[in-house]
Amino acid sequence: MNGNDQVSRCGYVAIVGRPNVGKSTLLNRILGQKISITSKKPQTTRHQVLGIHTEGATQAIYVDTPGIHLAQGDRNKAINRYMNDAATSALRDVDLVVFIVDRTKWTEEDELVFQRIEHLKVPVILALNKVDWLDDKAELLPFIQKLAARRDFAEVIPISAIQGDQVSVLEQAVAQRLPESIHYFPDDQVTDRSQRFLAAELVREKIMRSLGNELPYQTTVEIEQFKYQGKTLHIHALILVEREGQKKIIIGEKGERIRQIGRDARVDMQDAFESKVMLNLWVKVKRGWSDDDRALKSLGFDDLG
Incomplete structure (x- = not known):
């Protein structure tokens, strides 16, 4: 009670x-x-x-x-x-x-x-x-x-x-229909996921929304830096793709697409983390990552519970 x-x-x-x-x-x-x-x-x-x-x-x-x-x-x-x-x-x-x-x-x-x-x-x-x-x-x-x-x-x-x-x-x-039980999490907690995970997912969301039918499903995001300097949160995110052509699609003409992805992601991050955010994005080709069990594990795809 x-x-x-x-x-x-x-x-x-x-x-x-x-x-x-x-x-x-x-x-x-x-x-x-x-x-x-x-x-x-x-x-x-x-x-x-x-x-x-x-x-x-x-x-x-x-x-x-x-x-x-x-x-x-x-x-x-x-x-x-x-x-x-x-x-x-x-x-x-x-x-x-x-x-x-x-x-x-x-x-x-x-x-x-x-x-x-x-x-x-x-x-x-x-x-x-x-x-x-x-x-x-x-x-x-x-x-x-x-x-x-x-x-x-x-x-x-x-x-x-x-x-x-x-x-x-x-x-x-x-x-x-929930069983009688004590609460497993603090009442003010809303997820089990870290802010780093949420940052990576927000970048990936903007990629998926931006690319439409050109979307390379062989895309994932890895957060390389996530740290506060004063009141500003500095995030460095690496976007991994499998082919050079996909890298060009994400970067876009004169880099405009990746800048837009970064702007959109930064807005959501500032709302989510209640902080000013400086976001830097890079794109790298890592061939075959989506069909490589070891690569998936290193990217965090090993949390089946």
């Missing part, structure tokens, strides 16, 4: 779904701040990220996961296997699962996710996201009935993560 004689609850909640259904957008909406990066590109999230939401006596520890996807063709590299393993491992030892689908769109990858959760013993809440994009809400009912015939979902909740519609209803449904 806490001081208000409320039952103290705490538990882990895995947010799962195929790529680009809005998992990270939902987490950021619940937390009221950016913890997971977002873009319109599939596979933006590469790591498990904990988002800790404490309200009164209840602490929900959300696990944002990479989108579970079919590993074939260009998506059958070591990094793709890592992302699928990271998402699947999040289902171990959680108290609750939120399964997100995109309205009434059902793909092979949705089926793959469903197979991963089909036999879980913990409650699964089905969240139908992006319903604000539906012209006819009546389309939802037969889709829901079809899925409900395959699994007894704890609840089915239509939401719009980006608009915030029904997200509070989802949060309440989660809170009601």
Whole structure:
């Protein structure tokens, strides 16, 4: 019990779904701040990220996961296997699962996710996201009935993560199903990730948003320096790509693209770290890093939990 004689609850909640259904957008909406990066590109999230939401006596520890996807063709590299393993491992030892689908769109990858959760013993809440994009809400009912015939979902909740519609209803449904427990994290902590990790992710987000269809998925970001000098935070970030052509794309004509990426990332960093930020970016070619297990481990892709 806490001081208000409320039952103290705490538990882990895995947010799962195929790529680009809005998992990270939902987490950021619940937390009221950016913890997971977002873009319109599939596979933006590469790591498990904990988002800790404490309200009164209840602490929900959300696990944002990479989108579970079919590993074939260009998506059958070591990094793709890592992302699928990271998402699947999040289902171990959680108290609750939120399964997100995109309205009434059902793909092979949705089926793959469903197979991963089909036999879980913990409650699964089905969240139908992006319903604000539906012209006819009546389309939802037969889709829901079809899925409900395959699994007894704890609840089915239509939401719009980006608009915030029904997200509070989802949060309440989660809170009601968390076990009685002391809180695992301080009540003011919002993530398990370091500021260095968040800085790298913010740079990568701006790369993904800037490059559109030119986006080289074989891109990652490594923070080489992260230190305060007086009231200013100095960050040196290394952008790794696999080919010279990708390096040229990121740098852009006369360096304009990388300058824009840096400007956009610095704005978000200053908000996140509540400090003036001096950001320096470099681009380096590291051939084959995304299909090299040792290289991935050295870059921090070894945190499956």
